[in-house]
Amino acid sequence: MSTFLWGVLPYLCIASLVGGTVWRYRYDKFGWTTRSSQLYESRLLRIGSPLFHFGILLVFVGHVGGLVIPEQWTEAVGVSEGLYHFNALLFGGLAGVCTLAGILILVYRRRTTGPVFMATTKNDKLMYVLLVGAIVLGLWTTLVSVGAGSEAHNYRETVSPWFRSVLLLSPDVTAMAAAPVQFHVHAIVGMLLFALWPFTRLVHAFTAPLHYLFRPYIVYRSRDGRTSGNRSSRPGWSGVGTSDRDRRP
Amino acid sequence: MRVMAQMGMVMNLDKCIGCHTCSVTCKQAWTNRAGTEYVWFNNVETRPGQGYPRRYEDQETWKGGWTLTHRGSLKLKAGGRVQKLLGIFASPVQPKLADYYEPWTYDYQTLIEAPLGDDFPVARPKSLITGENTKITWSANWDDNLGGASEMGHLDPIVAKLNASVRRESEEKVRFELEKTFMFYLPRICEHCLNPSCMASCPSGAIYKREEDGIVLVDQDRCRGWRQCITGCPYKKIYFNHKSGKAEKCTFCYPRVEVGLPTVCSETCVGRLRYLGLFLYDADRVTAAAATPDEGDLYEAQLDLLLDPSDPEVVAAARRDGIPDDWMDAARRSPVYALAKTYRVALPLHPEYRTMPMVWYVPPLSPIVDVLSSQGHDAEDRTVLFGAIEALRIPVDYLAELFTAGRTDIITGVLQKLAAMRAYMRDVSLGRDGDPAIPEAVGMSEESLYEMYRLMAIAKYADRYVIPTAHVERAHELEEIGCSLDFDEGPGMYESGPFGEASGRPAPVAVETFNALKQRQTSDTAMATTESGSLTGRVNLLNWDGNGAPPGLFPGRSDGDSP
Numbered sequence: 001m002s003t004f005l006w007g008v009l010p011y012l013c014i015a016s017l018v019g020g021t022v023w024r025y026r027y028d029k030f031g032w033t034t035r036s037s038q039l040y041e042s043r044l045l046r047i048g049s050p051l052f053h054f055g056i057l058l059v060f061v062g063h064v065g066g067l068v069i070p071e072q073w074t075e076a077v078g079v080s081e082g083l084y085h086f087n088a089l090l091f092g093g094l095a096g097v098c099t100l101a102g103i104l105i106l107v108y109r110r111r112t113t114g115p116v117f118m119a120t121t122k123n124d125k126l127m128y129v130l131l132v133g134a135i136v137l138g139l140w141t142t143l144v145s146v147g148a149g150s151e152a153h154n155y156r157e158t159v160s161p162w163f164r165s166v167l168l169l170s171p172d173v174t175a176m177a178a179a180p181v182q183f184h185v186h187a188i189v190g191m192l193l194f195a196l197w198p199f200t201r202l203v204h205a206f207t208a209p210l211h212y213l214f215r216p217y218i219v220y221r222s223r224d225g226r227t228s229g230n231r232s233s234r235p236g237w238s239g240v241g242t243s244d245r246d247r248r249p
Numbered sequence: 250m251r252v253m254a255q256m257g258m259v260m261n262l263d264k265c266i267g268c269h270t271c272s273v274t275c276k277q278a279w280t281n282r283a284g285t286e287y288v289w290f291n292n293v294e295t296r297p298g299q300g301y302p303r304r305y306e307d308q309e310t311w312k313g314g315w316t317l318t319h320r321g322s323l324k325l326k327a328g329g330r331v332q333k334l335l336g337i338f339a340s341p342v343q344p345k346l347a348d349y350y351e352p353w354t355y356d357y358q359t360l361i362e363a364p365l366g367d368d369f370p371v372a373r374p375k376s377l378i379t380g381e382n383t384k385i386t387w388s389a390n391w392d393d394n395l396g397g398a399s400e401m402g403h404l405d406p407i408v409a410k411l412n413a414s415v416r417r418e419s420e421e422k423v424r425f426e427l428e429k430t431f432m433f434y435l436p437r438i439c440e441h442c443l444n445p446s447c448m449a450s451c452p453s454g455a456i457y458k459r460e461e462d463g464i465v466l467v468d469q470d471r472c473r474g475w476r477q478c479i480t481g482c483p484y485k486k487i488y489f490n491h492k493s494g495k496a497e498k499c500t501f502c503y504p505r506v507e508v509g510l511p512t513v514c515s516e517t518c519v520g521r522l523r524y525l526g527l528f529l530y531d532a533d534r535v536t537a538a539a540a541t542p543d544e545g546d547l548y549e550a551q552l553d554l555l556l557d558p559s560d561p562e563v564v565a566a567a568r569r570d571g572i573p574d575d576w577m578d579a580a581r582r583s584p585v586y587a588l589a590k591t592y593r594v595a596l597p598l599h600p601e602y603r604t605m606p607m608v609w610y611v612p613p614l615s616p617i618v619d620v621l622s623s624q625g626h627d628a629e630d631r632t633v634l635f636g637a638i639e640a641l642r643i644p645v646d647y648l649a650e651l652f653t654a655g656r657t658d659i660i661t662g663v664l665q666k667l668a669a670m671r672a673y674m675r676d677v678s679l680g681r682d683g684d685p686a687i688p689e690a691v692g693m694s695e696e697s698l699y700e701m702y703r704l705m706a707i708a709k710y711a712d713r714y715v716i717p718t719a720h721v722e723r724a725h726e727l728e729e730i731g732c733s734l735d736f737d738e739g740p741g742m743y744e745s746g747p748f749g750e751a752s753g754r755p756a757p758v759a760v761e762t763f764n765a766l767k768q769r770q771t772s773d774t775a776m777a778t779t780e781s782g783s784l785t786g787r788v789n790l791l792n793w794d795g796n797g798a799p800p801g802l803f804p805g806r807s808d809g810d811s812p
Contacts, residue, residue, distance in 0.1 A: 029470035033494035036474045038339065039346050040378070040491065046339045053338040114379045119491070207473050209337075209452030213330050217449035218535075221457040221468075223507075223719065 005188065006176040010166045013195040020198030021206060034204040040115040044105055052102025058095035059138070062088065067163040071156040081154060089146055096139045103132055127200040130193040137186040144182050153180050159187065251532040252556060252567040254576055255443065255463030255607055256501055256525065256716075257585040258515070259595045260436055261705060262613040263667070264522035267394065267434035269293050271514035271523075275438075278513045279500070284492025286352035286377045289389050290499035291514045293436045297405040297423065297647065298392040302348040305485040306406040306599070312342045313483030314446050314602030315539060323540050323603065325449055327480050337452065340476045344485065350387040352377040378491075395432050398425045407650045411643070423643055431616035431644045435651075438514060439486040439499035440598065440606030441465045443530060443554065444539040447498075450481025456496070461719065463528075463607065464501045472496050483602040507719035521708055526583030526715045527576065528607065529556040529567060539603045544654040547600035554605070555590050558583070579717035584704055585609065592693075592701045594663050596652035611705070612652055612660060614667045616644045631672035631687055638664045666691045666701075674702050 024032065038045055066088060074084055107128060110116050145152035162176035176187070197203065275291035294300045308314060312327040327333065327342060355372035363370035376383035392398060402408060402425040411423055424430065441458075445465055448456040455471035456478055458464070467478075467487070474494040478487045487498045502512035506525075510516070515523040531554055538550040556563045558580035567577055580586065588595040588611060595609035617637050621628035628634065638645065638661055645657050645664070653659040673687040673695075688698040704712055 030493070030495075032470075033472065033474040035494040036476055036489070037491070038343055038476060039489050042339065042343060042345060046341075049339040114381070115491075118379065204473055207453065209334070209454075209473070209475060211454065212334060212452040215454050218444065219448055219454055219457040220460050222460045223462070 002173050002177040005184070006162060006166075006173045007171045009188070009191055010171065013191040014166075016195040017197055020195075021203065024198045024203060032203055032207065033201075035119070035201045037110075037113075037116045037119055040119070041109060041113045044109040044113075048102045048105030048109060050102070051098050052106055055095050055097075055099030055102055059092070059099055059135075062092045062095060066092075066156065067160050070160070070164070071154075081156075082150070084156075085145075085152065085154070089142055093139070093142050093146070096135065096142060100132075100135050100139060103128075103135060107132065123200055127193075127196060127202060130189060130196060131202075134186065134189045134193050137182065137189055141182045141186055144180070153183070155179060155183060159183050250556075250563075250566050252529055252563060252570045252572060253463065253532045254461065254572055254580065255528040255530055256441070256506060257528045257583075257589075257607045257609065258438070258501075258512075259524040259585045259588045259609045259611065261522040261524070261611040261708075262433055262435065263611065263615050264520040265293070265434040265436060265613075266520055267293055267295065268519050269390065270517050270519050271436055272389075274513050274517040275499075278502070280497075282490075282492075284490035285488065285497060287346065287349045287389075288488040288490070288497065290486070290488075290497075291436065291438045292389050293434050294390070295393050295395055296433055296435050296651070297398065297402055297408050297425075297430075298395070299401065299404050299406075301350075301389045302344045302485050303387070304348075304404060304406055305344075305483075307409075308483055308602070310342075311344070311483070311485070312480055313485065314481075314599075314604055315444070315449075316603070317540060317542065321540060321542060323444075323536065325446055325481060326483075327450065327477075333450065333477055334452065337475055337477070340480060342480045343476060344479065346378065347387070350389060350391070351383060353383050353385055395425070395430060398430065407647055410650060411646055423647070431620065431641075431647075433613040433616055435598075435610075436514070437484065437486070437598070438512075438608060439465065439501070440484055440604065440608045441499075441501055442607060443532075443535045443551075443605035444603065445482075446602070446604050447478035447482040447487050450477040451475070451496075452477055456487075459503075462503075462506070464503050464506070465498070466500060466503070467496050467498055469493075469495055469497075483599065483604065484606075506716055509716045509718040511714040511716060515714065521713065524584040524588060524704075524708075524713045526585040527558075527580040527717065528583065528586055528589075529558050529563065529572070529580050530554045531556055535605060539605055544601040545656045547603065548597060548653050548656065548659060551597055551600060551605055552590055552593070555586065557590075558586070573717075576717045579715050582715045584712055584715060587701075587704060592666065592697070594666055594701070594705075596659070596663065598652060599654070600652075601654035610652060611667070612648045612663055614664055614671070617641050617664065629671050629675050631668060631690075634668035634672065635665060635690075638668065662691070666693065669693070670698055670702055670705070673698055674706070 071081070075081070110120055110128075141155075158175050158179040162172045162179075165172035165175070176184075271291050272289055272293055276289060279290055280286075280288040289301065292301045300306060305311060305313075308326060314326050315323045316326045318324045325333070328336070353374045353376055356375050357372050359370045360372055374383050374385050375381065392401065395402070402423070403412065408423045441464055443463070445456070445458065448458065448465065451472075452475045453471050453473050455468045455473070457466060457468060459466065472495040474489070474496070476489060476496070478496050479485070479489055481487075487496050489495075490497050502510075502514075505512060505516075511523075511525050515525055534554055538554050539547075541547050541550040558564070558567070558577055564577060568574075585595070589609050595611050597606045597609055599606070614634075617634070618628040620641060621633060621637050626633050626637075645660050648664075649655050649657040649660045669687045669691045673683050677683050677699075683695055685695055688695050693701075
């Protein structure tokens, strides 16, 4: 079981993440969007969305720090395990709470605002379950660690080596198996989320428009041969009053 | 000097009767799809009026267009690049659906399905967004023909500005009582600006200006729905398709223009008031012109960008920059160049936004003529007209806020030219000799005044639309001829993809119509419809091919209790 969870599943998920992203980018550029619902509702969005997005960016940075940077490196620059752990719990916890609060506002908004709820697909719902699940479980590991005080499990001796070993193609299954259960569950849900990622609206994260900072303001582009005369139709344009806007009984 | 070509439009507002034919045909051609129900690439506003979306001209609220930094360089009014990226998770200044209007349809089905009774059934309005019953409170032209102007006229940003301005404090405010009101129509499309702020706002770089003809388009494959362009455009002519999650805008009907046909709005214009043609402009000087310090000078700066296609220097530069000879010929015959630069009667809409808009307007003389006629004057007499242009300050001030960033002298000059044309041509049409003093008074020759009259009043089709066709030397690569053979899988190929209707590869238009036609001609049954009670279950008679009676054509027969 451990071998499957920590030695096989990660690679399945990576394959799905990378392969799925490449495939989606080639196959479905038109569907590659944030699917913003700001037109329908912006009061709650204005609070929830920045809270969630900035929170999750901090969480991401924290995860990179905790998983990718080996413990020896931080100790070499004089950061003790205790100090590191305290900071990780403090800032990680804060970022996590912001993220969770943000996404709860967004989910509440999605459920209670009619047009937003109608624009929510099954795909979105599954994604929200995994995303909220991953965030809640991540906060749970933090809470358990805080509760345990100085006895807290040092994930940088179990989870992190395993994570790096997976990336180095020689998964250290025993290291991960030694971690407490809350880390196991969090990691599994996280892996599933990444496996599903390319097939959901989350893909917009991969096209974060950082190049905006460097590109010229005015974009000139030549008319390519393809757009002359009779040209391809666009997918996804359907008649007014489509099925999800049906009159309800 | 870097010469570039730009397709431009001029609208002669004197001829607009506000019939909305351009809006309707444009909507039928481009935005009759899910997600764009509220979108009008072309709309016709009554001025004074709030416009669509409401009060879009109030840039202190909407932050569209450019502004100057204190060092005198251009900056997006909504903020710099970093500021825009930080605001990306919830666009801070974004029109809500209520600022446009909530699109609706009517529940026509009750009309045919209601049981027999004493009361007439009614078709209730249903929101196209939620599908629920709705109350219609606003639309894209709610204040058409000054409807509600006595209540809401002061909400027009220009009226508000005029009423507040120091210049007018001794004079009366813009009044909205029927006999004192002036009014005209303003049809609006995307301005296809030389310095577009929507493009500059787009984080993804999906909006681009075509090198060949300057048409501004949104690359639907690169747009990620960050919504910054909607804030960026001061004319609010970029719309968010809430179904596909992408920005959409007027395309200047480029598939038509490429083959030499006028845009749909121009072609169907009842008043024949639209002109299409080429401008040549110097792309190297656009930014400098847009950064002109004084707003009042922006109109002149914009005119300076336009290059004379007969100038040998320009011709040489154009040849160097790869503009084909037939395009140069079209540029020389361009009606829009003639109206904007030669006769100087067409003006850009809101030059103070600093986007260098390329849809120009001939301001209307009619409000003034109407006032004069109603007062019993001879409204075509030059002296009366000239005097009135000076005297009737409110229309002139209003037009100046619209077209010249407040420069009334420019508006007065244009209106005097139009008045001179009327007065001069009346003599000619009545068989009298034209009075050479009239063109002289507005700085024109008799010949050029007559040429202007030919272009503006006679306005032959061939003179209004001078559209050079796109060069399609690579015609063999067009999908009509080449790739369509790759797709002979039948109708199944244009099913929707696994992520719903917004996914999958596009089906070429030709294949789609071929299959649809074949199916229609050979099948015995009409298109299947879904279960009753759904909006999609209705039969669209426009699409009904006459084959049989599809379910939904007649109301269902309920068992037992039918009378």
